[in-house]
Amino acid sequence: MALTAYDLTGRTAFVTGAAGGIGRAAAVLLAEAGATVHCADRDAEGLDGTAALIGERAGTARVHVLDVTDRARLAEAVRSCERLDVLAAIAGIMHSSPVLETRDEDLDRVLDVNFKGVLYACQEAARLMLARRTRGSIVTMASGAVDTGGAGLLCYGAAKAAVVQLTRTLATEVGPRGIRVNAVAPGWIRTPMTERHDREAQAHTEAVMTRMTPLGRVGEPDDVAHAVLYLASDASRFTTGQILRPNGGVAMPW
Numbered sequence: 001m002a003l004t005a006y007d008l009t010g011r012t013a014f015v016t017g018a019a020g021g022i023g024r025a026a027a028v029l030l031a032e033a034g035a036t037v038h039c040a041d042r043d044a045e046g047l048d049g050t051a052a053l054i055g056e057r058a059g060t061a062r063v064h065v066l067d068v069t070d071r072a073r074l075a076e077a078v079r080s081c082e083r084l085d086v087l088a089a090i091a092g093i094m095h096s097s098p099v100l101e102t103r104d105e106d107l108d109r110v111l112d113v114n115f116k117g118v119l120y121a122c123q124e125a126a127r128l129m130l131a132r133r134t135r136g137s138i139v140t141m142a143s144g145a146v147d148t149g150g151a152g153l154l155c156y157g158a159a160k161a162a163v164v165q166l167t168r169t170l171a172t173e174v175g176p177r178g179i180r181v182n183a184v185a186p187g188w189i190r191t192p193m194t195e196r197h198d199r200e201a202q203a204h205t206e207a208v209m210t211r212m213t214p215l216g217r218v219g220e221p222d223d224v225a226h227a228v229l230y231l232a233s234d235a236s237r238f239t240t241g242q243i244l245r246p247n248g249g250v251a252m253p254w
């Protein structure tokens with residue numbers, strides 16, 4: 001396949017969670033592929049860092065300091081894009097609690113950010129793409145947690161499973177208008193989300209994950225960013241409603 005299929009020159013991407021980790025790596029890579037990138041996050045300082053990286057390496061970035069659970073603010077930011085070819089809805093939070101100790105407020109917070117925040121972004125992006133007749137690509141962020149149960153993963157896994165359902169449903173609904181919708185479900189990726197304050201605990205977790213992973217290492221944000229670029233670009237032009245798993249081959253049997 002010609003590498004031009006990955007070229008996003010002249011296209012506009014909107015990336016949530018762009019202040020760090022996987023979102024930052026994706027925003028930078030999409031910019032390097034030629035896109036004008038709108039970077040959204042609640043972390044203003046992190047966003048400035050991402051915009052600076054894009055400025056150094058690639059070109060143009062716009063920043064939007066917002067909380068993805070604020071539907072009105074998110075809608076305003078998405079609509080500020082003159083056109084929109086790519087949405088990467090990456091913002092998310094981790095939460096772990098046993099089922100019997102899970103409080104309503106835990107469940108509400110995780111569903112608000114990890115599911116509703118993705119839903120709002122998808123709705124606004126798809127509306128804009130439909131209005132401008134853009135054959136766009138929407139990429140959502142699920143997790144390996146959707147493939148298995150896991151101690152403590154009730155809230156997080158439920159929200160990510162809902163993201164997969166949203167992805168497949170929206171793909172079916174907007175596919176006839178030329179818009180593709182796919183999910184990325186990463187394995188263990190080294191980011192601020194998975195960083196432990198205790199160095200020993202960090203080393204232990206990474207050693208366990210490495211042993212469980214056929215490719216013999218934990219993931220890096222760039223590993224996931226390349227999956228996002230593939231789904232965002234014409235390289236994946238006949239792919240929709242799918243889950244792509246950059247996870248080193250791990251089956252996540254915890």
Ligand SMILES: NC(=O)c1ccc[n+]([C@@H]2O[C@H](COP(=O)([O-])OP(=O)(O)OC[C@H]3O[C@@H](n4cnc5c(N)ncnc54)[C@H](O)[C@@H]3O)[C@@H](O)[C@H]2O)c1
Pocket residue numbers: 016017018019020021022023040041042043046066067068069090091092093094113117141142143144185186187188189190191192193194
């Ligand atoms: N790191 C992993 O191992 C891993 C594995 C599977 C899936 N994921 C998913 O990938 C995505 C990115 O995770 P990461 O590891 O880069 O985490 P991260 O904590 O490094 O980055 C998450 C980003 O989302 C932003 N964010 C959180 N809540 C927000 C809100 N309400 N409004 C706006 N921005 C908000 C944060 O400020 C941060 O910049 C998440 O959806 C996460 O669930 C991560």
